[in-house]
Amino acid sequence: MRRRGSxxxxxxxxFALGAGATSARAAPRPVTxxxxxxxxxxxxxxxxxxxxxxxxxxxxxxxxxxxxLGIGAPSAGTDRRWVRFEFQLGVSRAREHxxxxxxxxxxxxxxxxxxxxxxxxxxxxxxxxxxxFPVYIHVPAALARAGRHQLLVELVPRRRAVTELGPVWVGxxxxxxxxxxxxxxxxxxxxxxxxxxxxxxGTLAGVLWVRRRQETLFGLFALSCGIWTIRNxxxxxxxxxxxxxxxxxxxxxxxxxxxxxxRLSFRVLGQRFPRFERALFGYALxxxxxxxxxxxxxxxxxxxxxxxALLPVGIAFQVYxxxxxxxxxxxxxxxxxxAAMITSLSGAYDLLLMLEWIPWPGSYLMPYSSLFYxxxxxxxxxxxxxxxxxxxxxxxxxxxxxxxxxxxxLKKQYERSAQFERERAVAAExxxxxxxxxxxxxxQLITARRLIEKAEHPDHQIASVLDxxxxxxxxAIDSMxxxxxxxxVMLGNLRYRLxxxxxxxxxxxxxxxxxxPEAIRLRPAEVTEITRIVQEICSNAIKHSxxxxxxxxxxxxxxxxxxxxITDNGCGFDVAAARNGEGLASMRRRAHxxxxxLTIESRVAGTRIALTLPAGS
Amino acid sequence: xxxxxxxxxxxxxxxxxxHELIACAxxxxxEWTASGVAAALQRLGTAVPDxxxxxxxxxxxxxxxxxxxxxxxxxxxEVMVVSVFGDEEHVVAAIGAGASGYLLKDALADSFxxxxxxxxxxxxxxxxxxxxxxxxxxxxxxxxxxxxxxxECDLAEREQEILSLVAKGFNFQExxxxxxxxxxxxxxxxxxIYRKLSVHSRGEAVFEATRLGLLDL
Numbered sequence: 001m002r003r004r005g006s007x008x009x010x011x012x013x014x015f016a017l018g019a020g021a022t023s024a025r026a027a028p029r030p031v032t033x034x035x036x037x038x039x040x041x042x043x044x045x046x047x048x049x050x051x052x053x054x055x056x057x058x059x060x061x062x063x064x065x066x067x068x069l070g071i072g073a074p075s076a077g078t079d080r081r082w083v084r085f086e087f088q089l090g091v092s093r094a095r096e097h098x099x100x101x102x103x104x105x106x107x108x109x110x111x112x113x114x115x116x117x118x119x120x121x122x123x124x125x126x127x128x129x130x131x132x133f134p135v136y137i138h139v140p141a142a143l144a145r146a147g148r149h150q151l152l153v154e155l156v157p158r159r160r161a162v163t164e165l166g167p168v169w170v171g172x173x174x175x176x177x178x179x180x181x182x183x184x185x186x187x188x189x190x191x192x193x194x195x196x197x198x199x200x201x202g203t204l205a206g207v208l209w210v211r212r213r214q215e216t217l218f219g220l221f222a223l224s225c226g227i228w229t230i231r232n233x234x235x236x237x238x239x240x241x242x243x244x245x246x247x248x249x250x251x252x253x254x255x256x257x258x259x260x261x262x263r264l265s266f267r268v269l270g271q272r273f274p275r276f277e278r279a280l281f282g283y284a285l286x287x288x289x290x291x292x293x294x295x296x297x298x299x300x301x302x303x304x305x306x307x308x309a310l311l312p313v314g315i316a317f318q319v320y321x322x323x324x325x326x327x328x329x330x331x332x333x334x335x336x337x338x339a340a341m342i343t344s345l346s347g348a349y350d351l352l353l354m355l356e357w358i359p360w361p362g363s364y365l366m367p368y369s370s371l372f373y374x375x376x377x378x379x380x381x382x383x384x385x386x387x388x389x390x391x392x393x394x395x396x397x398x399x400x401x402x403x404x405x406x407x408x409x410l411k412k413q414y415e416r417s418a419q420f421e422r423e424r425a426v427a428a429e430x431x432x433x434x435x436x437x438x439x440x441x442x443x444q445l446i447t448a449r450r451l452i453e454k455a456e457h458p459d460h461q462i463a464s465v466l467d468x469x470x471x472x473x474x475x476a477i478d479s480m481x482x483x484x485x486x487x488x489v490m491l492g493n494l495r496y497r498l499x500x501x502x503x504x505x506x507x508x509x510x511x512x513x514x515x516x517p518e519a520i521r522l523r524p525a526e527v528t529e530i531t532r533i534v535q536e537i538c539s540n541a542i543k544h545s546x547x548x549x550x551x552x553x554x555x556x557x558x559x560x561x562x563x564x565x566i567t568d569n570g571c572g573f574d575v576a577a578a579r580n581g582e583g584l585a586s587m588r589r590r591a592h593x594x595x596x597x598l599t600i601e602s603r604v605a606g607t608r609i610a611l612t613l614p615a616g617s
Numbered sequence: 618x619x620x621x622x623x624x625x626x627x628x629x630x631x632x633x634x635x636h637e638l639i640a641c642a643x644x645x646x647x648e649w650t651a652s653g654v655a656a657a658l659q660r661l662g663t664a665v666p667d668x669x670x671x672x673x674x675x676x677x678x679x680x681x682x683x684x685x686x687x688x689x690x691x692x693x694x695e696v697m698v699v700s701v702f703g704d705e706e707h708v709v710a711a712i713g714a715g716a717s718g719y720l721l722k723d724a725l726a727d728s729f730x731x732x733x734x735x736x737x738x739x740x741x742x743x744x745x746x747x748x749x750x751x752x753x754x755x756x757x758x759x760x761x762x763x764x765x766x767x768x769e770c771d772l773a774e775r776e777q778e779i780l781s782l783v784a785k786g787f788n789f790q791e792x793x794x795x796x797x798x799x800x801x802x803x804x805x806x807x808x809x810i811y812r813k814l815s816v817h818s819r820g821e822a823v824f825e826a827t828r829l830g831l832l833d834l
Contacts, residue, residue, distance in 0.1 A: 478746075492745030492786025499788065500728065513785050514795065 036098075036171020039151070040065050042085040049079035053111045053152050060084055066103070069155070069163040081155040081163060087170055091146045094172035097139040099151065102183050103166030105131035111152040112143050122238050127156055129246075130238045132364075134183045136176075158243075186363035188236050194367060195232040198225050198374040205377050208384075215384075220264040221377040227257040228370040235367050244296060251303050252288040258310055259284045261373075262317060265340065268332050269324045283309075318344055332380055339372035429480075432525070436476045444469035464543075471497065471535060479528040487520040487562065488513060488554065490531045495552075498538050502550070505542045507568070512553035520554070520562055526613060529590045530564065533598070536587050537566050537609055545570025545607065561615035565608065572602040620737055623648040623666035625657040625683055626699060627676050631722060635670060635729075642730050654678035658686055665691035668733055670720065672699045673707050681714040688715035688815075695736050705746040709754070715815045717741050717808065740804040741811050748783035751814060755780075772810065779806050 043060030044067070069081055089097070099110055099117065107127055109119040118137030122130030143149075151170070157163040169176055202225020209219040231253040233246075240246035259280035266273060287306035294302050318340060325337040346365035352358045448465040478493060495511065502509050522530075534552070541547055547570030555563050575584075584600070591598040596613040622645050626632040632650055639645045648666040651657040654677045661683070669687050673680035684696050698711040698719040708719045718736040720729060732742060755772045772780070775796075782792045789803045796803075 486749065486784075488785045489745045489749045492784060495786045495788075496744045511786055511788075511791060513787075516785070518781060518785070 036100075036169050036175045037087050039085045039087060039168040039170065042067075042083045042153075042168075045082040045084060048082055051080055051154075053114055053116075053154070054082055054084075056114065056150055058082075058084075065165050065167050067165045069157065079157070081157060083153045083155065083165055085151040085153070085168055086148065087151065088148055089144065089146050089170075092144075092172065094174070095141065096173035097141075097144040098169070098171060098173050098176045098180075099137045099139060100169040100171070100176045100180055101135040101137075101153070101166065102169070102179075103164065104135055104153070104155070105164040106158050107131075107156040108135065108165070109154040109156075110135070110137050111154065112139060113150055114152070115140075115143060117143070123156060127158060128239045129234075129243055132187050132235050133238070134180055134187065136180045138173075183363065191232055191235040191367040194371045194374070195229050195236075198232070198370045199229040201374045201377050201381070202226050202229065204381060208381065217264070217267050217380065218384075220260060220267060221380060224257065224260045224264055224373060225370075225377060227253050227260060228373060231257060232367045232370060235364075248288070248291045248299070251299075252284070252291055255284040255287045255306055255310065258314070261340070265317075265321055265333075265336055268330075268336050269321075269328060271324070314344070332376065332383065335372075335376040335379055339369065339376050342372050343369035433476065433480070436472075436479075440472040441469055441476065444472060467501070468539060471539070475528065475531055475535065478531070479524060485521050485524050485527055487522050487527050487530060488516065488518075490527050491534060491552070491554070494531055494535055494538075498535070498542075501542055502538070507541065507547055507550050510549070510551035512551055516554040517556055520556060522560075522562065522613070523594075526594045526596075529594045530562075530596070530611065530613070533587050533590050533611060534564065534566065536583055540583055541568050541570060541607075544573065547571075547606065558615050562613045564611045566610075567606060567608045569606045572604050572607050575600050575602050619644050619646045620668055620733065621646060621648045621664075621666040622668045622670065622733065623660065623664075624650040625652075625654075625669070625671045625675065625680065626650070627652045627672060627674075631672075631699075638729055645730070645733065652676075654680070654682055657683045661686050661690055665694050667693075667695065668736065669694055669696045670699055671696060671711075671716070673704075673711060681711060684711060684714040684716055697733065697736060705744065705750055708747055709750045709814070712747075712751075712811050712814050717811045717815075739808055741807050743783055743807050745784045745786050748780045751810065752777065752780045752784060754814075772813065776806055776810050776813075779803060780810065783807075 041062065041064055044063040045054055045058050045060045048054045048058055063083065065083070067083065099112070101108065101110070101120075104120060106129055107120045107123040109123055110117050117139055118135070120130045120135045121133055122128035151168065153165060153168070155163050155165060169179065202222045205218040205225065206222030209215055209222055212218075231250060234250040237246070259277070262280055263277045266277065287302070290302045290306070291299050321337050321340055325333045343366065346369045349358070350364045350366050353364065444465055448462055448469065451462050451465060474497060475494075478490060491513075495509065499509070538550075541550055545568050547568035550566070550568040553565050555565075557563060588598055591611060594613065596611055599610045599612075601608045622639050624632055624635050624647070626635065629652075632652070636647060636650065639647045648664055649660045651660050652675075654675050657671075657675075665687055669683075671680040671683050675683075680698070684698075687694050687696055695718065696711070696716040698708055698716045699722055700708050700719045701722050708716075711719070718732060718741050720732055735742070751772075755777065778796065779792055782795060787795065789800050792803050793800045
């Protein structure tokens with residue numbers, strides 16, 4: 001919390017000039033090794049503003065520290081203020097004596113008995129900003145003698161900045177070093193650590209947002225962390241390149257921070273107030289532009305007004321946030337509420353500290369409240385990570401289950417369709433067998449029976465009809481076997497069966513299949529029909545041709561097509577006259593059924609029958 | 618010395634017919650007949666014939682059992698399976714069990730006696746379908762020669778060649794001519810193939826596999 005610019009600044013400005021009204025002469029006190037001196041009463045050297053230390057008897061009015069000298073005049077950069085303390089050093093064995101200023105702003109140099117002994121870090125030309133750093137000065141041994149001493153603090157006011165001096169400690173190194181270290185850690189190192197953490201977590205959130213732009217919450221987290229980092233920088237940055245712009249940036253950061261944190265809180269609560277949010281950002285922009293525009297001269301007023309206007313908004317927001325969090329208490333909203341609450345409380349503490357309602361020395365706490373925002377962001381990051389992973393795992397499990405269900409359904413469906421296909425195939429096969437039995441075997445048996453009934457036919461004729469019936473039955477049975485799609489095996493089987501009958505009829509059959517492929521694979525229906533046609537041809541030749549030589553040749557002009565040629569040297573027949581005969585008709589019907597071409601040429605010298613089954617028929 | 622024939626057949630009509638046919642043949646005599654596995658095994662205990670006719674589908678068991686028992690008692694006993702058409706898988710299973718011939722139930726009289734005489738002379742019948750089944754057993758479809766399990770029976774190249782030609786419908790004379798060997802040599806090869814099948818075959822397994830449609834024949 002910086003006195004020249006903060007939410008509480010307006011109050012400090014109001015009360016600044018009222019300090020130091022009490023007057024009391026500093027009562028010299030002896031210092032011992034165990035008890036350091038705590039100087040709160042001094043003299044303000046009125047009217048002396050040179051850079052050289054004043055003479056010991058320069059006139060002063062008694063003041064009480066902490067001392068505020070208010071806003072420096074426009075020309076304040078050139079003149080100095082001096083405060084004088086007197087104290088008594090007792091006889092001490094301590095080798096090192098210390099003058100310790102826990103709080104001095106913006107810069108100071110210290111003289112003991114008119115001799116310069118040390119300064120704040122930012123003291124010099126040009127003056128820089130070391131307002132937040134405690135000043136720890138070793139007293140040269142020669143000066144630390146027992147007796148009365150005069151301590152001079154040279155304050156270096158800056159334009160538009162409050163010049164302040166806290167109480168002064170004088171004592172031994174052993175006694176003061178722990179105090180100094182504690183103060184240094186609380187005011188500077190701790191803030192640095194917190195700010196580093198906030199910056200790191202903000203960077204994480206920012207990288208996440210860059211990778212996944214739809215995660216706007218993390219964009220806002222990153223932005224707020226970034227602004228906190230800038231805001232906190234004023235507590236430990238001493239040598240800014242330009243104190244003016246650094247001041248503008250750190251001062252304006254608070255307004256921007258308010259705009260971002262409010263929007264962030266609304267998002268976490270699942271709310272949207274677009275006009276109000278836009279108005280806040282517009283306001284932040286306006287304040288920033290105003291700060292830059294008015295320059296050094298009136299920036300103080302602009303900053304005071306800019307912060308002041310936010311006070312009622314801030315109170316209203318805190319009330320809203322509390323009620324909204326009570327309505328939907330998620331971990332994130334509760335953390336955010338806590339962070340906002342801690343920020344408010346630490347702001348109030350800082351204000352009270354500044355107004356001296358809390359005794360010195362104290363440290364500003366508001367930068368530490370950024371830690372709670374960092375925790376909130378960190379928790380949101382972890383929560384997001386855990387949730388994403390859990391969802392991913394659930395999704396995997398769900399997906400697995402669905403895949404399995406789908407597999408089961410598909411399997412069932414496949415089984416159903418396979419079952420259907422099987423039933424269909426069985427039905428088709430049954431139809432075919434029934435047709436074969438009825439048209440072939442049935443017909444032949446009826447013929448045989450009629451022959452027996454008429455009883456005028458010789459037995460051998462009946463035997464021949466029964467032979468045909470048995471042949472027909474064999475083909476029907478063969479057609480149900482797995483080898484049925486191998487044409488040559490089926491023709492071979494036919495030959496194997498017919499051979500004795502051919503031999504009996506005096507026919508020698510030449511089997512010209514040597515050049516054909518080893519296995520001619522056709523559809524079962526095609527093989528069966530071709531076999532029947534060949535059987536019909538052979539049985540016709542046995543019965544009618546009187547041939548002595550017969551030849552069967554099989555060739556495959558192109559893959560999946562097959563040509564069969566059967567010739568004999570028998571008496572032949574009149575193709576035109578036989579056209580309507582049952583044997584030829586059934587051969588043609590069978591050929592047509594499988595899309596094959598049947599050509600019959602018959603002369604006195606013999607018969608030639610060619611059957612061609614084109615590919616893809 | 619007439620050929621001693623025994624018959625294991627549960628169909629009385631068929632059994633009677635075989636009986637008559639053998640009685641008429643001068644060079645054969647009927648040793649005994651049985652109508653079931655148990656009876657056959659009992660008969661085999663007393664006399665193992667030169668030629669045994671076995672029906673596979675017996676009321677009290679499989680004819681394969683009878684075949685194995687006969688071959689175990691007297692290896693030179695020739696077993697003929699009585700078969701119906703469309704029964705090639707059973708025939709091959711029977712060959713695996715030790716049969717070296719088969720006979721169709723509806724065979725003509727002279728064919729019946731001729732087959733028995735032929736068998737005694739070392740000639741086993743083989744149809745294209747049976748040749749194809751044996752070939753498929755010897756060369757499982759898609760089986761690679763390297764690293765593959767030894768097949769059901771390892772046929773020599775010449776034997777495979779002969780089986781291929783049989784499967785294409787060629788008869789023994791034609792095969793002999795095509796390969797430049799004698800008719801008898803072809804017969805010897807076929808006989809040897811049958812023996813190999815019975816030595817190497819897991820007859821029952823082959824039978825089961827074909828029955829279940831596991832083997833692509």
